[in-house]
Amino acid sequence: QSLLTQPPSVSAAPGQKVTISCSGSSSNIGNNFVSWYQYVPGGAPRLLIYDNNKRPSGIPDRFSGSKSGTSATLVITGVQAGDEADYYCGTGDSGFRIAEFGGGTKLTVL
Amino acid sequence: QVQLQESGPGLVKPSETLALNCDVSEYSISNGYHWGWLRQSPGKGLEWIGSVFYDGTTSYMPSLERRISIFVDTSKNQFSLELRSVTAADTATYFCARHVLIRGRSYFDYWGRGNLVSVSS
Numbered sequence: 001q002s003l004l005t006q007p008p009s010v011s012a013a014p015g016q017k018v019t020i021s022c023s024g025s026s027s028n029i030g031n032n033f034v035s036w037y038q039y040v041p042g043g044a045p046r047l048l049i050y051d052n053n054k055r056p057s058g059i060p061d062r063f064s065g066s067k068s069g070t071s072a073t074l075v076i077t078g079v080q081a082g083d084e085a086d087y088y089c090g091t092g093d094s095g096f097r098i099a100e101f102g103g104g105t106k107l108t109v110l
Numbered sequence: 111q112v113q114l115q116e117s118g119p120g121l122v123k124p125s126e127t128l129a130l131n132c133d134v135s136e137y138s139i140s141n142g143y144h145w146g147w148l149r150q151s152p153g154k155g156l157e158w159i160g161s162v163f164y165d166g167t168t169s170y171m172p173s174l175e176r177r178i179s180i181f182v183d184t185s186k187n188q189f190s191l192e193l194r195s196v197t198a199a200d201t202a203t204y205f206c207a208r209h210v211l212i213r214g215r216s217y218f219d220y221w222g223r224g225n226l227v228s229v230s231s
Contacts, residue, residue, distance in 0.1 A: 002155060035217035037156070044221040045156065045205065056219065088156050092216030097169040099146070099158035099209070099216045 003028055004089055004102035011108040012079045020074040020105045022089030028100050032092040034072040036065055039086045039104075048087075049074065076107070084109045112137040114206050116225035122200075123231050128193040130225055132206030133186075139164050140184045146209035146218060147180060147191045149202035157202075161209045162189055169211075196229045203227075 005023040012018040022034065036049040047056050049065035052072065064075045072089055089102040118130035132145070139145060146161035160170035162180040170178055174193070182189040193200060203226045207218035 031214065033215050033217070037218070039150075039156070044223045045207075045218070046221070047217060047219050050210070050217045050219070051215065086155075090156075090217060092211070092214065096213045096216070097211070098171065099148075099161070099211075099218075101156045101158065104155040 002103040003100050004091065006087075006089060006102035006105045008103070009106045009108065011110055012076075013110045014079055014081060016079050017075065017077045018079055018107060020076075020087050020089075020107070022072040022074070022102050024070050024072075024091065024100075026070060027094045028070075028091050029067065029072055030070040031094055032096075034065065034067050035090045036063075036072075036074045037088045037090060038083075039088065040084075041086070045088070079107075079109055081109050083107060112208055112220040114208070114220055114222035116204060116206050116222045118204075118225055118227070120226055121228050121230065122196055124197055124229055125195055128191070128196050128200060128204075128227055128229070130191045130204055130206075130227070131188055132190070132222060133188050134208075135187070137208075138184075139182060139187050139189065144169075144209035144211040145182065145189045146207050148205045148207060148218070150205070150224075151199070151202040154202075159191070159193075159204075161211060198229050201227065201229045 039045040052067040144161040147159040203224040207221040
């Protein structure tokens with residue numbers, strides 16, 4: 001059972017915007033930065049967002065992240081067929097030693 | 111570009127030890143960072159297992175702490191996972207990744223492609 005709660009699935013038509021939420025607590029998100037990952041089964045997970053809202057080099061600005069209190073949000077604008085994947089939020093714990101992940105959200109592009 | 115590559119058996123018998131290696135290239139482990147192992151079991155989400163600092167300091171997922179060891183070999187630029195007394199519940203794709211773990215920050219910026227391990231007799 002993940003300590004970070006994500007919706008199991010979301011869907012969007014190409015070109016639309018999709019929002020994925022990640023809800024935690026003061027023991028994790030509330031006192032740590034949040035990251036987001038894209039995972040297509042069979043491949044390597046890809047870091048999309050770190051430090052709540054920063055994008056690594058090579059990640060399109062269609063992907064954006066934010067955090068407020070004990071929750072975080074990933075927004076994908078201009079959804080493309082290639083965005084169909086599982087998306088995970090991640091953060092640390094209150095002891096700054098353990099990594100935690102959400103249960104994952106499957107994005108279906110209609 | 112940092113590259114990681116997992117290696118190890120694809121099949122392990124119940125009660126035995128799962129052992130995986132992760133070879134790191136284009137970056138020297140001795141230069142710093144933590145190095146982590148994660149897994150995804152069929153139908154489940156990503157799960158962090160544990161990480162090792164370049165100096166050998168480790169942190170483990172509490173529920174697995176009694177069964178796992180992660181250690182680093184800087185001479186080979188490699189780190190390794192041992193998971194003892196495995197059961198079918200340990201069947202998963204295992205990933206290694208570079209772990210940025212600094213007070214308040216915990217994220218994985220470079221990943222291997224994964225090694226599928228099945229636990230079965």
